Amino acid sequence: MTVHDVDEVAFAREWERWHREREEVLAAPHGFLAITGLHWLNPGPTRFDDAPGAWSSTPEGVVVELAEDEELTVDGVTVRGRYAFGVIGERDSLYAGFGDAVAEVARRGGHDILRPRHPGNALRTAFTATPAYAPDPRWVRDGRFVPFDRPRPVTVGAAVEGLEHVYDSPGQVEFELGGAVHRLTAFDGGSPGGLMVLFTDGTSGVTTYAANRALQIGPPDTGGRVTLDFNRAANLPCAYTDLATCPLPPAENRLTVAVEAGERIPLERGGRP
Known part of the structure; x- marks a missing residue:
């Protein structure tokens, strides 16, 4: 997919639906x-x-x-x-x-x-909305899933000091951004066969939440190709409350390039609309 192939109105409408559904879950009566x-x-x-x-x-x-x-x-x-x-x-x-x-x-x-x-x-x-960058098709990137021979246990830190999480990683996702090739360790995603990456980047602690963001990635095709839509880089619950035990990204998932897409620092943490 290229930027020229995208119906920007439909693209923005789909992003808005995704963002609205996330906020409905977050702010549900028992969310x-x-x-x-x-x-x-x-x-x-x-x-x-x-x-x-x-x-x-x-x-x-x-x-x-x-x-x-x-x-x-x-x-x-x-x-x-x-x-x-x-x-x-x-x-x-x-x-x-x-x-x-x-x-x-x-x-x-x-x-x-x-x-x-x-x-x-x-x-x-008191919740109203989560600030986010305007959806932009230029932040949709093609990538490739590079599987490990067998899933590897990966230990990561947590939003709670002294706590650790262990997740099995099926492999890494490789993609190009900012003139360089990056590889992020992936975990199982929220859909069958899907992937999820935890990451920070050059915006973390500036315009986006400092500790982490999460990106869901659809299942790789038969050639291992995947699509990374950074417009859907999402806050975890710890971005809003200290009463969460969210995992932190592995060290190799800390990007230096600024990903100016997706959800930003919540208002509850001092973010700006």
Whole structure:
């Protein structure tokens, strides 16, 4: 695809749809902006101000002990007293309802966590929009997927100090930008066969969020060709709230060229409209 081949009106319309759908998920009643606490669970039952029950991390997984006047709804069933969620897989989440809120029970970096989500959280109710660069077809780049012989485990840092994530990488994505060829380590993407890259660039900490952005890439074709649309470089939840455990890019994914495309620093972090 070349810039001359693009219907710029349709291109902008599709980008606006993508951007709007992302914001709807982010600001949904139980989306990331509704989170009121990031609680690291330990073996001793502990109560928190923003969720019912006393919560603990045990050999049988996360356990909550509810007082007589407390209850949760799990998979449509009301539970009372002591309830064990079972062992939760890394990067998995379970949800339990109470009132108009939900409690996310999850495992991140080998630790069990509790994250209550309240629709009335001020971060959510005050949200308006995420600043972004205007969509520009010139930021759509052809690339090539270079697979590893077998997936490689890659350890990356996290938005939470001292936490690490381990992801299997199927290979790298190679593309040209700013007169140079770059290779970014890729992880599995959000669609079957798709890829995702975490990266920073010359705009990071200036006009875009300093720690990371993510780019989803469609499945490679039979020749390994892929398309990178940097207009869809997206903020992760940690760009909006400290109550997220987002992964950081591997060292080789830190570009020096400025990618002036995609989502910018959120207003909540001092960004400009």
